[in-house]
Amino acid sequence: MSPRTTISMLLALTTLGLVSCGxxxxxxxxxxxxxxxxxxxxxxxxxxxxxYEGIAGGTAERIRIRSMTGTRVETFDCSLGAExxxxxxxx
Numbered sequence: 001m002s003p004r005t006t007i008s009m010l011l012a013l014t015t016l017g018l019v020s021c022g023x024x025x026x027x028x029x030x031x032x033x034x035x036x037x038x039x040x041x042x043x044x045x046x047x048x049x050x051x052y053e054g055i056a057g058g059t060a061e062r063i064r065i066r067s068m069t070g071t072r073v074e075t076f077d078c079s080l081g082a083e084x085x086x087x088x089x090x091x
Contacts, residue, residue, distance in 0.1 A: 030058045037086040038065045038078035045088075062089070 035055040043050070046069055053066035056075050063078050063086070077089040 030055050030063065034058075034063050034078075034080065034084075034086060035065050038063050038076065038088070039067060041078055041086050041088040042067070042076045 032055065036052060039052040042065075046067065049070070051068045053068055053073055056064040056066045058064060058080075061080055063080060064075050065078070066073050066075055079087045079089055081087065
């Protein structure tokens, strides 16, 4: 196998690996604004520089989000009120 072929294969596999690690899409029925509101509700207790990563799942009463908090991705839960209010649930 030539060096050019080896490098091409390595780049293709690396790209494939990075694409497969991307954010997973939440269920269509969960409003993306609720995920951001849940993150904002937890933000005062998160380390500086924490970043919202997306919705991990949810039901009619709860939502779970992912957040990068330093060197790892963690999940956080919020309750969803009848009027659309979002309250953090302490773990």
